Amino acid sequence: MDKKYKIFDSHAHYDDDVFNEDRDGLIKELNESGVIGILNCSSSYKSIAKTCELINKWDFIYGAVGIHPENADEFTDERELEICKVIKNNIKIIAVGEIGLDYYWDKNPSREIQKDVFRRQMKIAENENLPVIIHDRDAHGDTLEIMKSFPTVKGVVHCFSGSVEFAKECLNLGYYIGITGVVTFKNAKKLLEVVKEVPIEKLLVETDCPYMAPEPNRGKRNKSDYIEYIIDRIALIKEIDPIQVNIHVNDNFYRLMQLEKYSRI
Template identity: 70%
Template sequence: MENKYVIFDTHAHYDSDAFNEDRDEVLKQIQENGVAFVLNCSSDYESIEKTNNLTKKYDFIYGALGIHPSEANDFNNDVKSEIIEYVKENKKILAIGEIGLDYHYDGNPLKEVQKDVFRTQMNLAKELNLPVVIHDRDAHGDTLEIMKEFPSVKGIVHCFSGSVEFAKECIKLGYYIGITGVVTFKNANKIAEVVKAIPLEKLLVETDCPYMTPVPNRGKRNKSDYISHIIEQIAQIKEISSKEVNITVNDNFTRLIDKKI
């Protein structure tokens, strides 16, 4: 059945091994179901090239290139130079990401290493005049501090997990709040409060696929057409039409990247 929405997925990982068996089939299917745009975000070193290649193979896939905080030990000047080269030769690379801080897992790189790599990639975004896609897990204070160090850089706080107060601070800095399928979960009171409090003009929708699958498909591999459930949940929380949510979040993203898709 054709989706009634025009879907912009502002954070996906179709380079993931989870799609190795049927990537072409899935990407064809989501297009048929209303997905008009996907921002594929790299994470580790290998996914930088994979993401770049996906943007060349599929018209509706664009890219963000960067090193995830969990892989911060892999970042060096050679990686930085490679990202710069891809950005220069490929106009479909729209952002630096996903970058940021992740203090959740004990096995992650040292906090000081993560912060140094985060700052370096924020500075790269500043130099290239590109927005950023920020990953922040259990690191709200340090993430905000570094964001404030780069006032000219804008972007998305992806898979937002902070408080209303933190969201408002991010918005003051010119960032958008990325809402995933978590908002559809029964225990999602915190993110529901954020959605209610934050202007619709500052929200974006994303899958983080293959992860974060929304209800009613929770437990399955996520994909971009499932964003319809996120749109409908936001509409319910804000007590407005789902069509208004759909149109506005798409306009928000084109505003962020300063071009029409």
């Protein structure tokens, strides 16, 4: 990676099994090459403990805890209390997530189960005064409705896949828009319009690694230093200096996550 950037990856999954063979070496290498921070987002009940292990081991990794909609049937009263306890006991848990709705896969839990679990985790965020990391796939209407029902909760709609109009609705609620490597794909015309229209002050950059590696690494295992390609593409779309993009997206992340101390470019 070109060390001209100081990268904060606002959404990653280094607890994923695909990193089992080289996780520690890779994370150390990323930190030495200019990745100054990572937000590791849990998705399943099992991944909450793995996320906690990562943030306890690495100073520059923070955590978000929550149950992904694909695993909504794992959410129970007991586990809800456990999530709250994890949040209270670790100051490096800075968000609730990855939570939300996913209507793309028929095999996912029912829509009613997903919506109930989404609401309950939004309530946790409200009670704990934490931002949320929202997953929304083919569920824009229901996602927006639930977001509106928790007006004091803010966060990011990660891996944004909606229209400019949906993005503006999210912005009106105080949310940020998460941009992944998809913005580098040739068929990402809708996302290019979103990036063009959304103010730079409301954009975050993320890998969602190990998924969605940007061009020219599409199809490979994604990792945090690949964010340089996302920054370059955003700079091209918005016709501004890429270093300024880097500064803005880092500032945006720290503002949303209420992290006061950090290193500027």
